[in-house]
Amino acid sequence: MSFDLRMLGWTDEFQAGLPDGAVPGRVARVDRGAAEVVTADGRHQARYGAQVRRESAADPIALPCVGDWAALTLLDEGRYELARVLPRRTAFVRGGVSRDSRGGLSGDGQGQVLAANVDIVFVAEPSMHAADFADLGRIERLVALAWESGGRPVVLVTKADLFDRGLDDLLADVAIAAPGVDVHAVSSISGEGVGIVRSYLGDSRTAVVLGPSGAGKSTLVNALAEATVMETQQVRAADGRGRHTTVHRQLIPLPGGGLVIDTPGIRRVGLYEMSDGVDLVFADIEELAAGCRFSDCRHTEEPGCAVLEAVETGELPERRLNSWHRLQREAAWMARRSDARLRSEETRKWKIIHKEMRRSGRGRP
Numbered sequence: 001m002s003f004d005l006r007m008l009g010w011t012d013e014f015q016a017g018l019p020d021g022a023v024p025g026r027v028a029r030v031d032r033g034a035a036e037v038v039t040a041d042g043r044h045q046a047r048y049g050a051q052v053r054r055e056s057a058a059d060p061i062a063l064p065c066v067g068d069w070a071a072l073t074l075l076d077e078g079r080y081e082l083a084r085v086l087p088r089r090t091a092f093v094r095g096g097v098s099r100d101s102r103g104g105l106s107g108d109g110q111g112q113v114l115a116a117n118v119d120i121v122f123v124a125e126p127s128m129h130a131a132d133f134a135d136l137g138r139i140e141r142l143v144a145l146a147w148e149s150g151g152r153p154v155v156l157v158t159k160a161d162l163f164d165r166g167l168d169d170l171l172a173d174v175a176i177a178a179p180g181v182d183v184h185a186v187s188s189i190s191g192e193g194v195g196i197v198r199s200y201l202g203d204s205r206t207a208v209v210l211g212p213s214g215a216g217k218s219t220l221v222n223a224l225a226e227a228t229v230m231e232t233q234q235v236r237a238a239d240g241r242g243r244h245t246t247v248h249r250q251l252i253p254l255p256g257g258g259l260v261i262d263t264p265g266i267r268r269v270g271l272y273e274m275s276d277g278v279d280l281v282f283a284d285i286e287e288l289a290a291g292c293r294f295s296d297c298r299h300t301e302e303p304g305c306a307v308l309e310a311v312e313t314g315e316l317p318e319r320r321l322n323s324w325h326r327l328q329r330e331a332a333w334m335a336r337r338s339d340a341r342l343r344s345e346e347t348r349k350w351k352i353i354h355k356e357m358r359r360s361g362r363g364r365p
């Protein structure tokens with residue numbers, strides 16, 4: 001089997017970062033200490049070289065992940081070694097990482113990259129979910145994550161065929177929740193919108209599909225792939241197998257061009273904490289907050305809260321403030337749960353707050 005590297009997303013930019021004599025390959029799956037890579041002449045298992053082992057021991061952010069482009073060295077025995085990860089264009093990172101001033105990633109030894117070099121982030125939100133309508137707050141959260149990754153978010157209102165009361169109104173609401181982001185209605189059953197989704201994957205771009213369980217992600221990927229590359233809920237229910245036992249392909253080339261990355265980590269990515277992205281999505285609230293009397297105002301019941309005032313006057317939809325509160329709670333919860341380092345910081349913060357309270361308490365008449 002042979003592959004045209006360009007069809008796998010190889011660009012001049014990556015070519016420029018390839019050391020002389022190295023063979024380029026794209027990571028399709030990772031295991032401990034080794035990766036499955038796709039090169040121009042097929043699929044190979046490649047063990048990590050000394051540099052990768054050294055760098056990733058210091059900071060797991062340097063570990064190869066699905067979607068990475070790698071420089072491979074051909075060993076004598078015809079085997080490949082993964083010598084180096086080429087600079088990532090975009091990355092979904094979980095925990096402990098921030099972007100530096102140049103937009104690059106700098107880890108603190110805690111982060112993990114879930115997928116790399118993703119160009120398009122489809123945020124799939126079902127128009128109808130059981131008896132519920134689309135959840136605008138969830139769209140905001142996933143769009144925030146998409147921006148944080150460096151990829152371009154596109155919102156897909158899925159299962160559009162199930163929605164029988166004013167889809168245009170719903171799409172208009174979604175557009176408000178995701179400013180500056182394209183929004184499309186999609187039905188994998190009727191085929192509506194599937195062509196539009198495909199059009200984003202021109203020039204061999206790489207996409208992920210984020211969204212809650214049951215949003216129709218697998219069904220959509222199967223429609224794009226024109227084949228069953230992923231098991232949908234129906235199939236899983238039918239054969240009674242556990243939902244997460246299925247081993248499916250993680251880097252899926254589509255017949256019409258473009259690729260989709262799907263890994264268990266990416267599927268759960270919506271649960272992870274986020275910081276910068278939330279600020280971007282809630283720039284309106286951040287701006288209003290500058291007018292609050294207290295600089296650490298939580299916009300709940302504080303006197304002189306400019307955000308609550310804006311809700312009262314109708315300037316800020318109350319739903320948006322509620323979303324912001326929920327995101328703050330979730331982010332704090334996830335951070336507390338997933339990161340012992342943050343946990344100790346949290347303790348320290350509360351110690352300072354309590355000390356501060358005692359101090360100001362003493363100062364009162």
Ligand SMILES: Nc1nc2c(ncn2[C@@H]2O[C@H](COP(=O)(O)OP(=O)(O)OP(=O)(O)O)[C@@H](O)[C@H]2O)c(=O)[nH]1
Nearest residue numbers: 159187188189213214215216217218219232233234
């Ligand atoms: N009516 C309708 N049903 C759909 C559509 N897309 C998916 N479904 C159904 O919705 C259910 C869930 O679809 P999946 O594709 O498995 O959803 P998923 O987002 O991959 O779910 P997880 O794998 O749990 O994350 C299945 O029963 C699908 O047949 C659609 O466009 N219209």
Ligand SMILES: [Zn+2]
Nearest residue numbers: 292297299305
């Ligand atoms: Zn406030």
